[in-house]
Amino acid sequence: MTRAVSSTCPYCGVGCGIVLNVDENDRIRWVDDDPVNLSSTGMLCVKGRFGTTFVNHPDRIQTPLIKRNGRFEEATWDEALDVVANRLLEHRGHFGSFASAKATNEDAFVQQKFVRLVMGTNNIDHCTRLCHSPSVEAMLQQLGSGATSNSYIDYEEASCIVLVGCDPGSNHPVIASRMRRAIDTLGTKLVVVNPRRIEMCDRADLFLQPKAGTDVALFNGIARAVLDDGLADVSFIEGRTEGFDAFVSAVREATVEECADLCGVAAEEIRAAARFFARPPARRGQPPELRPGSCLVWGMGITQHTQGTDNAHSLLNLALLAGQLGRPGCGVSPLRGQNNVQGCGDAGCIPDSLPGYQPYGDAAIAPFEQLWGAGLPRSPGLKATDMVEQIASGTIRAMYIVGENPLLSEPNLHHATDLIRALDFLVVQDLFLHETAELADVVLPACSFAEKDGTFTNSERRIQRVRRAIAPVGLARPDWEILCDVARRMAPGAGVDPAQFAYGSASEVFDEFARLMPQIRGINYERLEGEGGIQWPCPSPDHPGTRYLYADSFPRGLARFVPVRQRAVAEETPDDEYPLVLNTGRVLYHWHGGTITRRVAGLMEQVDTVPVAVHPADAAVAGIQEGDPVLVFSRRGRMGGKAVVTDAVQPGNLFVPFVKLQDSAANFLTNNVYDEVSRIPEYKVCAAKIEKKRERKGAFAR
Amino acid sequence: MKLNGVSVEATGSLLDTVLAAGIALPHLCKDDNLPVIGACRTCLVEADGRIVAACSTPAAGVQECATDSERAVRIRRGVLELTAAMQSGPAGAAGGPRSAESLEAYASHAPRPGQYGLRSGTHADLSNPFFSFHEDACILCARCVTACQELQHIGAIGIAGRGHTARVTPGAGVSFRESICTSCGSCVAACPTSALRPKG
Numbered sequence A: 001m002t003r004a005v006s007s008t009c010p011y012c013g014v015g016c017g018i019v020l021n022v023d024e025n026d027r028i029r030w031v032d033d034d035p036v037n038l039s040s041t042g043m044l045c046v047k048g049r050f051g052t053t054f055v056n057h058p059d060r061i062q063t064p065l066i067k068r069n070g071r072f073e074e075a076t077w078d079e080a081l082d083v084v085a086n087r088l089l090e091h092r093g094h095f096g097s098f099a100s101a102k103a104t105n106e107d108a109f110v111q112q113k114f115v116r117l118v119m120g121t122n123n124i125d126h127c128t129r130l131c132h133s134p135s136v137e138a139m140l141q142q143l144g145s146g147a148t149s150n151s152y153i154d155y156e157e158a159s160c161i162v163l164v165g166c167d168p169g170s171n172h173p174v175i176a177s178r179m180r181r182a183i184d185t186l187g188t189k190l191v192v193v194n195p196r197r198i199e200m201c202d203r204a205d206l207f208l209q210p211k212a213g214t215d216v217a218l219f220n221g222i223a224r225a226v227l228d229d230g231l232a233d234v235s236f237i238e239g240r241t242e243g244f245d246a247f248v249s250a251v252r253e254a255t256v257e258e259c260a261d262l263c264g265v266a267a268e269e270i271r272a273a274a275r276f277f278a279r280p281p282a283r284r285g286q287p288p289e290l291r292p293g294s295c296l297v298w299g300m301g302i303t304q305h306t307q308g309t310d311n312a313h314s315l316l317n318l319a320l321l322a323g324q325l326g327r328p329g330c331g332v333s334p335l336r337g338q339n340n341v342q343g344c345g346d347a348g349c350i351p352d353s354l355p356g357y358q359p360y361g362d363a364a365i366a367p368f369e370q371l372w373g374a375g376l377p378r379s380p381g382l383k384a385t386d387m388v389e390q391i392a393s394g395t396i397r398a399m400y401i402v403g404e405n406p407l408l409s410e411p412n413l414h415h416a417t418d419l420i421r422a423l424d425f426l427v428v429q430d431l432f433l434h435e436t437a438e439l440a441d442v443v444l445p446a447c448s449f450a451e452k453d454g455t456f457t458n459s460e461r462r463i464q465r466v467r468r469a470i471a472p473v474g475l476a477r478p479d480w481e482i483l484c485d486v487a488r489r490m491a492p493g494a495g496v497d498p499a500q501f502a503y504g505s506a507s508e509v510f511d512e513f514a515r516l517m518p519q520i521r522g523i524n525y526e527r528l529e530g531e532g533g534i535q536w537p538c539p540s541p542d543h544p545g546t547r548y549l550y551a552d553s554f555p556r557g558l559a560r561f562v563p564v565r566q567r568a569v570a571e572e573t574p575d576d577e578y579p580l581v582l583n584t585g586r587v588l589y590h591w592h593g594g595t596i597t598r599r600v601a602g603l604m605e606q607v608d609t610v611p612v613a614v615h616p617a618d619a620a621v622a623g624i625q626e627g628d629p630v631l632v633f634s635r636r637g638r639m640g641g642k643a644v645v646t647d648a649v650q651p652g653n654l655f656v657p658f659v660k661l662q663d664s665a666a667n668f669l670t671n672n673v674y675d676e677v678s679r680i681p682e683y684k685v686c687a688a689k690i691e692k693k694r695e696r697k698g699a700f701a702r
Numbered sequence B: 001m002k003l004n005g006v007s008v009e010a011t012g013s014l015l016d017t018v019l020a021a022g023i024a025l026p027h028l029c030k031d032d033n034l035p036v037i038g039a040c041r042t043c044l045v046e047a048d049g050r051i052v053a054a055c056s057t058p059a060a061g062v063q064e065c066a067t068d069s070e071r072a073v074r075i076r077r078g079v080l081e082l083t084a085a086m087q088s089g090p091a092g093a094a095g096g097p098r099s100a101e102s103l104e105a106y107a108s109h110a111p112r113p114g115q116y117g118l119r120s121g122t123h124a125d126l127s128n129p130f131f132s133f134h135e136d137a138c139i140l141c142a143r144c145v146t147a148c149q150e151l152q153h154i155g156a157i158g159i160a161g162r163g164h165t166a167r168v169t170p171g172a173g174v175s176f177r178e179s180i181c182t183s184c185g186s187c188v189a190a191c192p193t194s195a196l197r198p199k200g
């Protein structure tokens, strides 16, 4: 007999409802969709449906491991936890921690509590640094909240959707389905902005293909066209915003034509995009009393640049200029990558604020210190990318990494590997012995999503339950329980009451989290059980949750225009030696670096080598044909892959997903240069060259 | 409204009303998750003297509905016999989560075997890593096609050909693997037989 357990998909930020059908041997036999889930409305993609077999993969770490004389030895929990607690006590003061956007809110909350309270530092961060930190920075500055303003239902009620630097067909498939539903059945307009032709372009009314790194020029150009053609929402600007004049003078520095020249998009198309976005024609069924709305949706094509924060500002400026915020069917959405990247930030796993994005001022910190019974650090911590770079200076000498594999996700992997190796002490807590775990001193086996209770918060701010469906694999334990055990061992030495880490259940952890984060104060497990997922803000128990933000006001009062100007397109641009631009991204059949999806046979069957997309003209120059094995080089490294010759990329450009397959990964090539404000690396642009791989014939050839 | 002689409240379609009243009625092409298809005719009932498909008939306006009239049961049995004959492949092949629906429907109507010739199509498509398609178990209810088109808005599969040659296909001469199918599995989840079955 199988039993069915409702839970939430562990892959992407869409957060689809899944129903795990588990047999008597604790194997997941089938994953069903969940028609009552309001985020996924009965849909799933291939990863959610067929991609959860990694849970039972034989590679799962079964016991704690301690490295002795360069080799891992199996250990008991007590041995391993003692080593971790003792070594970390020595390292207070030069310690940093990565939390996991794949783990639950409860895991994240306990981890930041441990880091702040026991380790006495704000050096905690997670992968948001590598994906949407520029969006969050820009939104906090301009609007006062770093979250997606709307809900997926708004894509279905929009009259126009603008997709910028994202590929929802591959990375957020169920959002893509919901958008296709609107486009196919309601005549919703679609504008795609991407240097690469993505699948959604098939349905696009307008496809803009700017040159890499020229987004500010493009969006300032669109803003200029909105101004020139009288499409601005004057009453919204007057009543709800500030800083308009400075913004207008910056935008007026260049004409639409001048912007067009810079970004390589025709002036006419810039004007058309301005019209679609600012004044879209009403979709079928648009309520006549509501102005037709436009949703602005973006991904890493905007953020992973040295001017990532500027790019995000230019988008938000446009949304303010056209007044496309605070009504049904409009809004701004940075598409979040990981299943719980929203929640991990909400729970405070970021260096510059406490849970709920509360700054380190006395007023905000007081309730924490009171509840936790000890003083907390008040200076902002190091951001993830800086933590790794600061290993070189000795500022960071020990790290505790939960559910992340920086040695696949950081840029310039050779350099990052050297740094991580230089740590005095490294703890990794995860499911698999991945590249980073191999370098650890202690490895602690963590439960997968299927083995524990908790909550994830998806891209539309919906907090949803994760439920234990199978028994833990081997000796694995939930992340928050492990962290509590470490914290209790260290508490006396750190002057903290061990009772601070004595939770009886995930639900108790959530209650403390909700008590300290005003935006979710009205939510508890009982409500989630009865009502399904709830969207924050939900400040009180009788509050139904919030579909879209900013209906009447912004958290900072008035929204603010931030003028931005196009700077150098990228830190490293093509030259004679490396004549091509390398752009990175993802494919449908793999998850990020691939640590998980490489362990799902069917997904590997679909894609087993890294596809390298190259334009036919560049392929011809290099003598490359479809399917040829190729090598790609940058100043920092090389990788192998299989050529996909396609005009979906522009001449002079290569596109490589950053999944690691056959020991090859794009991040050996990417550039470790950063956006000043958010410290995101420039994954999207570096100079590269491509060659056909020479056949090697000989005794060892396979 | 009167349902099998008992007063009930009409909600949605006749099928909704019947199921809400706790009365079993086959409905092989109607999935909770999908819009009405109305292709399988296994949900026929007698409404105010006419035989209608319960799934596509609004309950409002119907005075008397019978699922158990001799005529309705006889016609449904005929439809189910024909449907069962389309499932000519080996019995008991493991299917997806809804695959038992067809078997339960047949069992509930005591079909007489051998009334109709078995379906002849035996095409199988094993190309997708996650699921396979077996024509010899397909009853052409169109749930998979509807899931792909109207739930996921992908449109990777359709029903090509008519009558005896009709077949669910991702395109002439194209396998699932070669098609625009994204392997989302919504078709497998919808299939009421073992025609679309998960692998492993």
Ligand code: SF4
Pocket: A009, A010, A011, A012, A013, A014, A015, A016, A040, A043, A044, A045, A046, A047, A048, A049, A171, A172, A173, A174, A175
């Ligand atoms: S769309 Fe995202 S959340 Fe939904 S099933 Fe796919 S990976 Fe999971």
Ligand code: SF4
Pocket: B144, B147, B148, B152, B154, B155, B156, B157, B180, B181, B182, B183, B184, B185, B186, B187, B188
């Ligand atoms: S698995 Fe393929 S054929 Fe089936 S519904 Fe999804 S896209 Fe369509």
Ligand code: FES
Pocket: B026, B027, B028, B029, B030, B037, B038, B039, B040, B041, B042, B043, B044, B053, B054, B055, B056
């Ligand atoms: S369920 Fe009514 S016709 Fe198929």
